[in-house]
Amino acid sequence: MEFCDECGSMMHSQEGVWVCGSCGFEKARDADSEADMVTTEGQDTDSGPVDMSEVDDAEIGPTTTVNCPNCGHDRARYEMKQIRAADESETRFFTCVECDHKWREDDH
Known part of the structure; x- marks a missing residue:
C-alpha cells in the first residue's frame, strides 16, 4: 500500500x-x-459459514448473570458491539442459555 x-x-x-x-x-x-509490502491477493478471505452445530453451548462466548425477559432464567451468553458513534458506549447483546431468547441493552 x-x-x-x-x-x-x-x-x-x-x-x-x-x-x-x-x-x-x-x-x-x-x-x-x-517486496516488503503485504497483500491480500491470492489469500482466502472468505472460507464460508462456520458450522457450529456440534459445539457445546457452554463453549460459545462468555456468560453473565442477567434475567431473561422471556423465561426468567438467570444466565445468558453475551457479546458487545460498537454499533453507534465511537464516542458512545457499546451495545450488549444477550442470548438466554435456557430458551435462546435474544435481547439487547443500551446505555441511555
Whole structure:
C-alpha cells in the first residue's frame, strides 16, 4: 500500500507508477520497498459459514448473570458491539442459555 506524498490519500498502481486518485500525484514504483509490502491477493478471505452445530453451548462466548425477559432464567451468553458513534458506549447483546431468547441493552 502506498500513500500520496502530496495529500496523504491511498495510491493505486497504474502502468508502472503509483497514482493518487485524489490529486493525481504520481511517483515511480520501487521494487525493493514493494517486496516488503503485504497483500491480500491470492489469500482466502472468505472460507464460508462456520458450522457450529456440534459445539457445546457452554463453549460459545462468555456468560453473565442477567434475567431473561422471556423465561426468567438467570444466565445468558453475551457479546458487545460498537454499533453507534465511537464516542458512545457499546451495545450488549444477550442470548438466554435456557430458551435462546435474544435481547439487547443500551446505555441511555
